[in-house]
Amino acid sequence: xxxxxxxxxxxxxxxxxxxxxxxxxxxxxxxxxxxxxxxxxxxxxxxxxxxxxxxxxxxxxxxxxxxxxxxxxxxxxxxxxxxxxxxxxxxxxxxxxxxxxxxxxxxxxxxxxxxxxxxxxxxxxxxxxxxxxxxxxxxxxxxxxxxxxxxxxxxxxxxxxxxxxxxxxxxxxxxxxxxxxxxxxxxxxxxxxxxxxxxxxxxxxxxxxxxxxxxxxxxxxxxxxxxxxxxxxxxxxxxxxxxxxxxxxxxxxxxxxxxxxxxxxxxxxxxxxxxxxxxxxxxxxxxxxxxxxxxxxxxxxxxxxxxxxxxxxxxxxxxxxxxxxxxxxxxxxxxxxxxxxxxxxxxxxxxxxxxxxxxxxxxxxxxxxxxxxxxxxxxxxxxxxxxxxxxxxxxxxxxxxxxxxxxxxxxxxxxxxxxxxxxxxxxxxxxxxxxxxxxxxxxxxxxxxxxxxxxxxxxxxxxxxxxxxxxxxxxxxxxxxxxxxxxxxxxxxxxxxxxxxxxxxxxxxxxxxxxxxxxxxxxxxxxxxxxxxxxxxxxxxxxxxxxxxxxxxxxxxxxxxxxxxxxxxxxxxxxxxxxxxxxxxxxxxxxxxxxxxxxxxxxxxx
Ligand code: AGP
Numbered sequence: 115x116x117x118x119x120x121x122x123x124x125x126x127x128x129x130x131x132x133x134x135x136x137x138x139x140x141x142x143x144x145x146x147x148x149x150x151x152x153x154x155x156x157x158x159x160x161x162x163x164x165x166x167x168x169x170x171x172x173x174x175x176x177x178x179x180x181x182x183x184x185x186x187x188x189x190x191x192x193x194x195x196x197x198x199x200x201x202x203x204x205x206x207x208x209x210x211x212x213x214x215x216x217x218x219x220x221x222x223x224x225x226x227x228x229x230x231x232x233x234x235x236x237x238x239x240x241x242x243x244x245x246x247x248x249x250x251x252x253x254x255x256x257x258x259x260x261x262x263x264x265x266x267x268x269x270x271x272x273x274x275x276x277x278x279x280x281x282x283x284x285x286x287x288x289x290x291x292x293x294x295x296x297x298x299x300x301x302x303x304x305x306x307x308x309x310x311x312x313x314x315x316x317x318x319x320x321x322x323x324x325x326x327x328x329x330x331x332x333x334x335x336x337x338x339x340x341x342x343x344x345x346x347x348x349x350x351x352x353x354x355x356x357x358x359x360x361x362x363x364x365x366x367x368x369x370x371x372x373x374x375x376x377x378x379x380x381x382x383x384x385x386x387x388x389x390x391x392x393x394x395x396x397x398x399x400x401x402x403x404x405x406x407x408x409x410x411x412x413x414x415x416x417x418x419x420x421x422x423x424x425x426x427x428x429x430x431x432x433x434x435x436x437x438x439x440x441x442x443x444x445x446x447x448x449x450x451x452x453x454x455x456x457x458x459x460x461x462x463x464x465x466x467x468x469x470x471x472x473x474x475x476x477x478x479x480x481x482x483x484x485x486x487x488x489x490x491x492x493x494x495x496x497x498x499x500x501x502x503x504x505x506x507x508x509x510x511x512x513x514x515x516x517x518x519x520x521x522x523x524x525x526x527x528x529x530x531x532x533x534x535x536x537x538x539x540x541x542x543x544x545x546x547x548x549x550x551x552x553x554x555x556x557x558x559x560x561x562x563x564x565x566x567x568x569x570x571x572x573x574x575x576x577x578x579x580x581x582x583x584x585x586x587x588x589x590x591x592x593x594x595x596x597x598x599x600x601x602x603x604x605x606x607x608x609x610x611x612x613x614x615x616x617x618x619x620x621x622x623x624x625x626x627x628x629x630x631x632x633x634x635x636x637x638x639x640x641x642x643x644x645x646x647x648x649x650x651x652x653x654x655x656x657x658x659x660x661x662x663x664x665x666x667x668x669x670x671x672x673x674x675x676x677x678x679x680x681x682x683x684x685x686x687x688x689x690x691x692x693x694x695x696x697x698x699x700x701x702x703x704x705x706x707x708x709x710x711x712x713x714x715x716x717x718x719x720x
Contacts, residue, residue: 116200116212116718117141117186118291119308120272120282122329123299128177131184134301134308135165140507140715141304142188145199148172149208149274150179156208156276160199181280183272183302185210188714191218192235202239206246206276211238212304213269213289214719221264241271258283258324259339268464268720272302285324289718290462290490293317293325293332295346300327305462305716306349306488307505314349318493349488356505363707365508365600369693373556375503375513376520376686380548382502383524389545391528397497398479400533403453405432408522409441409469410457411717413511413595417518418457419588420685424523427682428530438465439720441472448476456482457522459506459514460716461489468720470494483521485514499525508708509715510599512693515592516555516686523682524548547680554677558690561674562698565691568655568672569698571626572597577604579620580692581647582630583611583640585685590630593692599710600700610643623651626671628695630688632659634681644670655695657688 117138121127131148146168147160159177161167165186185200191214192198201208215221218237221244226232230243244264248257254275268288275281284291284302294301294309294316302325303309306316319325322337334344361367383392406425408418418435425433438456442465454473458466461484470491473480482495485503492498501517527544530536572578578597582590591607598605608617610629621627627647631640637658648654648669656673676687700707 116188116304117308118183118210118212118270118272118302118304119185120183120210120274120284120302120327121299122181122280122282122327123296124180124329125299126178127180127182128172130312131182132165132169132172133311134303135168135184135186137311138186138304138308139165139709140509141718142186142714143709144189144194145187145196146185147199147201148177148182148184149201149203150177150182151274151276151279152177152179154276154279156203156205156274158201158203158208160196160201162194162196162199181274181278181282183208183210183274183282190214190719191237198234198236200236200238202234202236202242204242204246206249207242208274209238209241209245210272211241211269212718214267215240215265215269216267217265241265245273254278255326255335255339258285259337262287262324262337270304280329282327283324284319284327286319287322287337288464291319293319293327295332298329300329300332302327310349315346316349316488317344317346318488318490347488356507363508363697365510365512365697365707368506368508368513369690369697370559371504372513372516372690373552373559375517376555377552378502379517379520380552383521384545384548386549389542391524391531391545393499393525393528395497396528398453402451402479403431403529404451405434405449406453406455408433408435408455408457409438409466411438411463411465413515413592414457414459414463414466414518416588416592416595417515417522418455419591420519420585421522421526423585423588424526424682425529428526429533429535431529438463438469442468446472448473448478450478453479453481456480456491456495457518458482458489458491459485459511459518461486461491462716462718463491464718464720467491467494483518485517507715509710509713510596510696510707516689519686520551544680544682547683550679551683551686554679554683554687555690558676558687561676561691562694564672564674565694566698568626569695569702571653572695573601573603573699573702575603575626577606577620578626578628579617579647579652580605580607580628580630581610581613581640581643582607583609583636583643585634585681586630586632586636586640586688589685589689589692590628592689593628593630593695596692596696597699599713600696600705600707601703602705602711610640613643613646618646618650621647621650621652625652626655627652628655628657628692630657632657632676632681632684632688633661634684657691659684659687
């Protein structure tokens with residue numbers, strides 16, 4: 115959450131900082147700001163709202179200087195406003211900050227006693243005054259070391275100084291931070307995406323490290339001040355700039371890209387000639403594993419839940435699923451014969467990372483399924499399976515969800531095969547069906563016109579429900595999450611068979627209800643549950659797959675039929691109309707689809 119960029123150069127830096135902030139807007143977009151050092155004076159331009167508003171302010175008030183920092187904010191302490199926007203500055207230093215300083219209240223009291231005056235409600239301002247205070251009696255490096263010692267919590271910092279015309283400090287504890295290298299200039303960014311337009315050479319700071327960045331040199335230290343050597347990595351070429359093209363929104367583009375991203379992922383993991391699975395370097399043997407624990411947040415958690423059904427069906431492994439923010443604080447019994455699988459699009463989600471870190475500290479087997487291969491979660495997992503989706507910019511995760519499910523499904527087939535828990539012929543037919551998945555998703559995208567007919571009802575309703583059983587239950591949760599985050603209406607995903615234990619009381623005349631009833635083993639049961647809600651006045655949108663036998667019920671409001679495939683893969687297809695439903699309902703309302711209110715793409719605070 116929040117984005118940091120810093121540049122020290124021989125040229126004016128404010129326009130490059132502004133460009134990088136645009137890339138970082140996916141991390142937070144409620145306020146933004148830049149500070150530079152102009153002729154020995156720290157100057158700031160800030161605003162409430164988006165980077166566009168910052169650009170307007172910059173046009174009114176020029177910001178020169180060869181060293182500077184910028185920030186996009188997702189508010190934690192203090193409302194989104196110009197005064198709470200970062201950078202926060204004193205005469206001596208200016209600071210941008212991601213994360214949370216947990217002991218800021220106490221530090222603030224102590225600093226107020228010393229005579230420091232606070233302008234904002236943020237926790238960040240304590241950092242400004244702490245450094246200023248330590249600089250009175252210490253050199254710059256020691257002031258940083260002493261300041262870091264006083265901070266509790268997880269954070270990433272970018273700092274410039276009034277008396278250092280070509281120097282920038284970066285510090286990391288918990289929140290990610292990267293350094294980039296350019297000709298006669300160097301950079302700081304909260305992720306490599308921010309730096310990509312300027313360089314493909316980066317170094318990632320690890321936990322509890324800081325760096326001193328100059329135009330021609332970067333030095334790294336641990337928090338005690340001991341110098342450390344770090345590797346410079348080259349970012350892959352396929353990570354090129356990602357644009358909207360002819361689409362109005364990234365989300366629309368990302369939904370439509372799914373046939374292609376599925377194809378890429380299948381090509382990566384399936385050998386079409388031998389009809390086998392290409393996961394060769396899996397570090398554990400079949401007898402090493404007795405159970406699996408899948409961990410993620412939000413949409414990634416839903417893909418974990420989906421995988422539980424597949425793993426249970428095809429293997430004898432014990433399978434559990436956990437929300438990362440719960441797992442990290444429970445009294446877990448870490449098991450040596452359990453594989454802990456972390457699923458995350460960004461690979462930077464704070465709760466998922468903390469859960470992984472906990473597992474690493476307890477020396478158990480860790481594997482991650484990520485989209486961003488340079489991410490913290492990927493770097494710190496023992497084994498990584500990328501989903502090969504390309505950048506996902508829309509805050510609402512779409513193609514990454516299908517990518518996560520796909521890699522989990524392929525991993526499940528691999529383990530089932532290695533453990534000899536799946537019949538060879540069945541395995542081979544499942545792999546064949548996988549080869550058709552891209553084509554089937556493409557055809558299912560054609561349901562868009564039908565979705566447009568129903569979206570107004572969902573957008574205008576005070577609430578809706580998404581029901582499914584078995585494989586369709588995690589998809590019901592995902593469909594409801596998409597509608598909530600984009601359309602700001604209450605939507606609840608529920609196991610269809612559980613309705614009569616309480617939520618049925620919510621059903622009233624005209625309430626839109628999505629019933630996910632593909633023709634799998636749960637079909638008949640789900641149709642019975644559908645009849646129960648119709649009987650109580652619900653307007654049912656039935657999502658099923660094509661079949662000769664019609665689902666006959668005179669009171670079904672609308673039905674959408676996806677393509678046919680094996681039962682295991684139907685969840686991929688029934689997801690597509692739900693993504694389109696959320697997209698068109700939000701479009702109907704005129705909401706900001708790629709940047710829904712109160713949210714951010716990468717959740718790097720807990
Ligand atoms: C999905 O639409 C959400 N924006 C959100 O739930 C997201 O999936 C979650 O924050 C996890 O992110 P990650 O996959 O990057 O870890």
